[in-house]
Amino acid sequence: MRFDIISCQPDLLDSPFSHSIVKRAQQKGLVDIHIHDLRKYAINKHGQIDDYAFGGGAGMVMMIEPIDRMLSDLKAEREYDAVIYMTPDGQTLNQKIVNQFSLLRNVIILCGHYKGVDERVRQHYVTHEISIGDYVLSGGELGAAVLADAIIRIIPGVLNDESSALTDSFQDGLLAPPVYTRPADYKGMTVPDILLSGDGPKIEQWRFEQAVERTRQRRPDLLNE
Ligand code: ADE
Incomplete structure (x- = not known):
């Protein structure tokens, strides 16, 4: 299974995938995790990926253009079964949802920040919206790590003792x-x-x-x- 995780703070995702079960799953070739820095698709040389909200109010909104360009590049390479947006107002994650995701081949996980993404991203590109609980994190990265970890450990062959995930x-x-x-x-x-x-x-x-x-x-x- 392949994960492409889009983040504006990719460093946050270095550690969760470089230990024990998840690390071994990658070494065994059962999972392929790619972390992408959204700033590479910034709209200008200052690395801008967010802007003030139309209508005013506190907090910045992640712009549609960098996300659109990032997604287009990924989708040009392969087909994706899901584009998952991590957000506190998404569907609350549970084992049933994890099991369903574990059957997919290629998934994109988009990590939100600030006040979240421009609503048009959610309407037109995102296929699933997931929350890891009723509390607000500083960004979607920790949620993405939780989601990916829960999926990876139940992929057949990842755990040595097959019955242990069951x-x-x-x-x-x-x-x-x-x-x-x-x-x-x-x-x-x-x-x-x-x-x-x-x-x-x-x-x-x-x-x-x-x-x-x-x-x-x-x-x-x-x-x-
Ligand atoms: N981003 C911020 N809070 C979150 C949450 N609870 N779940 C998923 N992504 C989030």
Whole structure:
């Protein structure tokens, strides 16, 4: 899967993609991440990509022209399945949306800044608008990193243990059950006997019951969906 991420602060995106799972996914050739500096498409030699809002008001608006030219260059090279705009007024991200995106081949992620992009960009170029939660970030970059990370980890072959993404919280509509590892007794804090019993089917049943109980207590809204 290929990601083209358009940003006016590309440095913010260096780190999230250069570690552990996401780094390995790129090394394995399963994911291709390209970060683009929107300022390369600025309208003048001062690097201008934003301007005052028509009608007045505080805050700058990202201009349509640099974005249009950047998108045209990308689209001349290949077809894109989605142009995703990161914005706090987008659809709130959840595992279902992540799963759907993970089936795509080429996606563009556009990071907003300041007061956001000229509305015509949203109307004419953007296919999906995503928020990572009901709070406002300084820009879309951290949101883009969250979105890409969540997608990448479920692409087949990215995780060594194939079943591990399938047993994540949310994947079956439930929160994940508790997990334990050695030692079985640490300063009197013990592990549930069932997990040491070696009885596979019983352990699966226990995990399922724990997942349901945890979901009922912490996120009852998930059980009603
Ligand atoms: N840009 C600013 N805030 C955001 C949010 N909550 N989600 C996605 N992009 C954003």
